[in-house]
Amino acid sequence: MPQPSPLTLPVSPASLAASGRRVIEIEARALDALAARLDGSFSAACQAILAGQGRVVCTGMGKSGHVARKIAATLASTGTPAFYVHPGEAGHGDLGMITDADVVLALSYSGESDEVLMLLPVLKRQGNTVIAMTGRPQSTLARESDLHLDVSVPAEACPLDLAPTSSTTASLAMGDALAVALLDARGFTADDFARSHPAGSLGRRLLLHITDVMHAGDDVPRVDVGATLSQALVEMSRKRLGMTAVVDGDGRLAGLFTDGDLRRTLDNPALDVRTARIAEVMTRQPKTIGADQLAVEAARLMETHKISGLIVVDDEQRPVGALNIHDLLRARVV
Structure with a gap:
């Protein structure tokens, strides 16, 4: 495994802080652009989930998979039953976890992840509503899904424009937006939240009389x-x-x-x-x-x-x- 090269020059605290500040500013601009782009597709995605009789199944590979796990956890704790399925494992038996009543939220910034695309024919045959979350509206996943949420960003915060940074932040924010919009629509209350968090400090604060x-x-x-x-x-x-x-x-x-x-x-x-x-x-x-x-x-x-x-x-x-x-x-x- 290649080792990172040692620093040959001292790095000043000011330059480190400036680098971190630059990342936050780039990601903030990405979120501003995302908010301005929220449209009828977002509302349609919320309505599809509200109309669903099953759960929301979140899936994605790599960094998108990590984001999908977090979105599933946030949905589940705010009144929308959800769980994560690894797309690679789904092709080896875990597809049996997805019923025809479930809505599938598929994440892939490129919209071309092979493991995710492999699931589409089976999900379509089963009758699942598929909501894609990508950064490329013309991608295969975006075109073949029932609904598309555009999380494209002007640039990654990584100076090499390689490591997913702004794009994962935008995807996380879109997931939070879905969860909170659904929470509002369901009339989810603090007592409801406490019932799903009985062991934590939030549960104690909300359940103890x-x-x-x-x-x-x-x-x-x-x-x-x-x-x-x-x-x-x-x-x-x-x-x-x-x-x-x-x-x-x-x-x-x-x-x-x-x-x-x-x-x-x-x-x-x-x-x-x-x-x-x-x-x-x-x-x-x-x-x-x-x-x-x-x-x-x-x-x-x-x-x-x-x-x-x-x-x-x-x-x-x-x-x-x-x-x-x-x-x-x-x-x-x-």
Whole structure:
């Protein structure tokens, strides 16, 4: 295997950065041209996929194959069942994975990949809708497919104009455009997304509700509005959440007392902490949250208002739970 030749001259950081910047600028121009070229063929491709009774089968060789794998993964995670089939393996038995109800998305920038073209007669005989994604509208694949998505680019970002760079970026962007347009058309929601990502951080953020992470029942710190500050401190120490709810005679939330309130109370020389009542030092109308809300909403509320704990209330403003930032950290919501 040939080895890369060693550098004979030092390369300046500025020239390396300039080279990288040039690549990004060339690819950005390619994407601008792609966006301007999006037309009825794109809409027809979306409609064909929406009308399909099966899945989207993505295929392609080499770099186009890598892009096809990513497009299949993005489609599958956004509400459009999809998978990747290697065109070389398809000719040796994997064609059996493709049913007549499936839509085939075939990628080849040249539009002349032998392995992809070999599949066309079988797919046509089976009745599959074939959507081609190429950089050459006059290529064999473009002409023989039912629909064509033009991902041609003015130039590759590679200075030799050989390595697929701008062309693979354009193909990836076209795949993302398909996936998001289909997501919008299907009315795909955040809950739908979470159901296909249950093991990841996205799933945790979207699936976990307050009830999954809050302390409930006897673990909720609370004192009566007529309690002393000393009684409130004992309750806070017992429940170890750095706060306590203060409730009125009907059990409704009247206020909240936190570690921060305690520090402010100790800084007040006019207040005798030995005789003070909790009603004198509590925070009235504290921020609260409902038990049916997402845990990520609690994290957002804490971050916005610079607080570290929340009381969970029901529709009648009665405390039913409590949680702090450590509960969200343990649940890996933040």
